[in-house]
Amino acid sequence: MHIRYLFFCLFFLSFHFVFSQNETQIISLDKEAYERLFLEKNLNLIAKHLRVSQEQALLIQEKAWNNPTLSISDANLWTPSQEPSVQQFEIALETLIQTAGKRKHRIRMQELSEEIAVKEYETLLRQLKKEVRSKLAALVYYQEILPVYHHLYENITQMLAIHKKQTEQRHFPKEEYLRLQTLVLELNKEIIDKEQEKQELVSELLQYIQMSPSHQLYIEPWIYTNVEKQFLDLDLKDLTHFEKRPDIERLNLEKEYAETAIKLSRSLAYPDLSIEASYNRLDGMWKDYIGFGVEIELPIFNRNKGNIRFAEEEIKIQEANRYQYQMQMQHEMEKEYQRLKQLLQIRTDLDPDYQGGLKEMLDIYMADYKNRNINLLMFLDIQEAYLQGQEMLLELEKEIIETWESLQYQIGLEN
Secondary structure, rough: OHHHHHHHHHHHHHHHHHHHHHOOOOEOOOOHHHHHHHHHHHHHHHHHHHHHHHHHHHHHHHHOOOOOOEEEEEOOOOOOOOOOOOOOOOEEEEEEOOOHHHHHHHHHHHHHHHHHHHHHHHHHHHHHHHEEEHHHHHHHHHHHHHHHHHHHHHHHHHHHHHHHHHHEEEEEEEHHHHHHHHHHHHHHHHHHHHHHHHHHHHHHHHHHOOOOEEEEEEEEOOOHHHHHHHHHHHHHHOOOOOOOOOOHHHHHHHHHHHHHHHHHHHHOOHHHHHHHHEEEEEEOOOOOOEEEEEEEHHHHHHHHHHHHHHHHHHHHHHHHHHHHHHHHHHHHHHHHHHHHHHHHHHHHHOOOOHHHHHHHHHHHHHHHHHOOOOHHHHHHHHHHHHHHHHHHHHHHHHHHHHHHHHHHHHHHHOO
């Protein structure tokens, strides 16, 4: 009976484990594949695209001519006695004619507004791509640093299992055994913290592509040497991409918008014309009367000087903002360029087999400690140097990739 119950429990647990494993689906993507999914699924980009569609609709509306006005008046409820079959009434048709190019300026302003919306969309797209690439680089870092911690944790755990019985038999110092236990706890805590940071990052990246939390994301690493090759081909003095950045182009469009606003404000100082044609039956000297009229506002008190002055000051503000923004971007570009140059130099100066050498060093000293050829203090120093070396190397490569993406963003390169 007990054997059957035990067998049933083991079967249930193994079934639950297999089901749980199948429930979590691992999605393996490279950087380019993830970006394609991100651009297809991201709601912020969809919202901005709809804003562009709204501006296009407003442009269509702005190009439409004003509707004429039809009015019917002076219609009596009765008819004159001498002509009982004829009703007295008046019909007038009136339309507004805009002068001094007002309609042309309004259409141009709406065209510029649409182009500005497009540049805002492109700017958002670049910002999101930069942010996503930085998060992908961080995820690759966690994917590579966690196995380092697990490798060390497993080795020391095995060492503890070997020394446990020796400690009980007093063949192994208890204080060393306790220190190794403390080291295991420290490593375990560090693994848990890094796993949590990784999962938070994965959760955020999955939300970007509208995947459920039951999925697990794996990003294929891209190596820093590709960055080095591309970086060597850059010369900031010869770059012309900077002026083609959508945010810089948006500032140029905003300046043109302000200049067009001045033209519109000046044209508003000129009055518009209203042309009217009317037909009157039985309400005057003639039985059928057709007349024409023109209405114009006299620009005596209001010459729109305030709005013209406001538009002129707006141009000065736009020019100052554009100059300040462009100078700031150029300094940022130079800073990122020098930073990346330094980081690549640090990585180049390292031994190509530095990472493999760290692992080989740990394995040698791990064996020496097991054989009691070195003391605990030396072993702890070696394992700490191993972890620090792996951490610094992987963080350096992550920072190289992040700085390269930031530099591309500053320059205006699209890839």
